Amino acid sequence: MLSLRKFRALSFSTVRRYSTLTSNDEPLQSATDPYQKLECKCLLCQHNIELNYKNPRLLQQYVSSFSGRVFERHITGLCTKQHQRLLQTIALSRKAGLMPIFTKDPKYINDPKLFDPFKPRTPHSYA
Structure with missing residues (x-):
């Protein structure tokens, strides 16, 4: 025997809210685009570091x-x-003998990090 299932129709009352217009009948303009990407400057350009x-x-x-290799841009x-x-x-500094070529100078290892090498800012272009 087939039993008939009773479905209950649910109705939701929707209340529409309209904002009252002022005397000017012009479209509302937002100050900024909420979907626009924020412009990111690199650290050296942002702080004007030479x-x-x-x-x-x-x-x-x-x-x-x-x-001892230089980190990539991403x-x-x-x-x-x-x-x-x-x-x-860096090449000029290495030729002048101020920087080691194959390793990082041990006295600079405890300096604060400017970026995290394990969390790139953008994905690699070849990945």
């Missing part, structure tokens, strides 16, 4: 302590211009 080959303490922040969050300038400045 790179100098004589400042190995700042340059060592962008060098891996394990391999990890550091630098813009293309500042990243190229960083690579040139």
